[in-house]
Amino acid sequence: MNTQRRHLLKLSAAMLGGLALHRPALAQTVTGPIRIVLPYPPGGSTDAITRFIADKLGTALKTNVIVDNRPGAAGMIGAAAVATAAPDGRTLLFTNTALIQSPLIQPQPLYNPLTDFEALTLVADAAQVLVASDATPARTLPEYVEWARKHPGSAYGSLGVGSTGHLYGELLKRKAGINIVHAAYKGDTAAIGDLLANQLPVGFVSTVMAKTYGDAGRIKVLATLGRSRVPSMPNVPTFAEAGFSGFESIGWIGMLAPARTPASLVQRLSNELAAIIKTPAGSKMLIDSGMLPRGTTAQEFAALLRRDQQVWQTLVAQSGIKAEG
Incomplete structure (x- = not known):
C-alpha cells in the first residue's frame, strides 16, 4: 500500500509540475480587442x-x-x-x-x-488580370500590344508602385517593345472607376473585379498572370498562352x-x-x-x-x- 501511495504521490507531483510548466503557454492568449x-x-x-x-x-x-x-x-x-x-x-x-x-x-x-x-x-x-476599358479596342493581349505601339505614352494601371501589376507592366513594356506609362492606384475600386470611365486604357486588377465587370460587358479581360488559368474565368488565357513568357509568379x-x-x-x-x-x-x-x-x-x-x-x-x-x- 505504501509503495502504491508513493507512486500515486509521484504521479500527482509530475502532473502538477507539468501543469505549472505549461501554464505560461496556456495563459499566453490575446487579451483585449x-x-x-x-x-x-x-x-x-x-x-x-x-x-x-x-x-x-x-x-x-x-x-x-x-x-x-x-x-x-x-x-x-x-x-x-x-x-x-x-x-x-x-x-x-x-x-x-x-x-x-x-x-x-x-x-x-x-x-x-x-x-x-x-x-x-x-x-x-491570388492572381491578377490585365483588363482593358471599353474605349480601348483590344480584346486580346496581342491586340493590346499592337494598339499600344500606335499609342505611345498610353497609361496602364496597377495597385501601387512596386506592386505585381507595376512589375509586370514594366516587364511587358520591355518584352513587347511598347512605350506605356505606369499609373499607380491605391486599390481596385479606384482603378476600376477610371477603367469604367474610360480614363485608363488598361490595368491590372484582382480576378473578382475582372470577372464581375468582364461578365457584365463593361471591361474586356485580356490575360491572367500565373502558370494556369483562373478557375472562375476558364476562357481567359494566361500571358504565356497569349505569347508572353515570364509572367508566371x-x-x-x-x-x-x-x-x-x-x-x-x-x-x-x-x-x-x-x-x-x-x-x-x-x-x-x-x-x-x-x-x-x-x-x-x-x-x-x-x-x-x-x-x-x-x-x-x-x-x-x-x-x-x-x-x-
Missing part, C-alpha cells in the same frame, strides 16, 4: 475578405476585432504601423505580395519584411504579426486563422473572389516569404524599375 491593419482603402475584395476574417476571429477568440484601413506608400504605411506595434497579438497585418515587393522598389523602405514580422498564415494565392494574401510576438501567441493565431480559411464559408468566399484558399501553418508561410524575396528581387531587376529620390 484586436486590430487588423489593412494597408489599402475600404472597398474591393481584399477589404471584404479581411472583414470576414475579423468577424470570425472575434467569435473564435471571444473579443472585438476591428479592421483599420491604412493606405499609402504601396502598402508600406499600414505594414510599418504593424511592424512597430507591441508584439502582444492585438495588432495584426492583413496584406499581400506588396509586403515583399514595395521595399525592393522604394528608396527608403519603412520595414524589413523578413525580420520585422512573424508570419501567421498564407490566406490564399503570382501574388498572395496573408496575415502577419509584429516580430517578437510570443511563439505561443503566433501558434494560437495561426491555428485560428487557418481554421477560418478552411471552413466552407471561408473557402467559398475566397474561391468566389478568384483565389485559391490555403490556410497554411506559420512556418510554411514564413518559408514562402523567404522564397518570394528572391523571386521578386529578380523580377525587379528584369522589369527595370528604378528607385527614385
